Amino acid sequence: DDFAKTLRNLADPAQYPTAVVVGFAPFFARQFEWxxxxxxxxxxxxxxNVKDTWYPSRPHEVLVATAIDAKAIALLQRFEEANTESFLNAEGQPMHFVYWERDLGYMTPKADLVRYRAVVMLPYDFAHFKLPEFVAMGMPIFMHKQLWKWTVRWSQLIAKPAGKNVS
Known part of the structure; x- marks a missing residue:
């Protein structure tokens, strides 16, 4: 297919002598090599280093990070609709999911994102700095264990927190 052909061309230094192909993470570099x-x-x-820190001024709302998997977003939305009475905060108040791209817009400043009670990150969300930035801002993060494994485990995560560690 066209995508495989493009990757093959990138793998051939003669095709693009001035281009440098860099893997996003060790896993992708090894996958490319294989x-x-x-x-x-x-x-x-x-x-x-980040300047914004977690300050949950919106304690009844949980941020759902942007994701490339529309089906995962749709599944989470459907789960939320079916289980509204189950999503309660410590005070027994209902929680509400706010979807970053849909509800806020992709260019929302981090100073606005840190106001939510927590952030949910979905599988296949491989934005290069998104996870380290949320860690550095001290936000509580809910994510699938595979997301943590593939985006962090083989690399290093040295995020200098801007505020207290909430874990």
């Missing part, structure tokens, strides 16, 4: 028999470097953030 598929195209060419080793490529992977990127690794060394440190991350």
């Amino acid at each position: 598929r195209f028999n060419r080793k490529i470097p992977h990127s690794r953030p060394i440190a991350l």
Whole structure:
């Protein structure tokens, strides 16, 4: 298919002599090597400083991060609709999910994102700095164990928190 052809071209240094192909994480670099028999470097953030810190001024709302998997978002929305009475905060008040891209817009500043009680990250969400930024801001994070495994485990996560650690 066209995507595989494009990747093969990227794997051939003669096709793009000035291009550098870099894997988002060790997993992707190894996957590229396995598929195209060419080793490529992977990127690794060394440190991350943020100015915004978690301040839950919206304690009845949970942020759902942007995701590339529309079906996962739809499933979470349906689950929320069917279980509204189950999503209560510590005070017994109903919780509400706020969907970053749909409800806030993709360019919402981090100063606005840190106001939610927590953030939910969905599988296949591989935005390069999204997870380290939420960690550094001290936000409680709910995520599938595979997301943590594939985006962090083989790399390093050195996020210099801007505020108290909430874990």
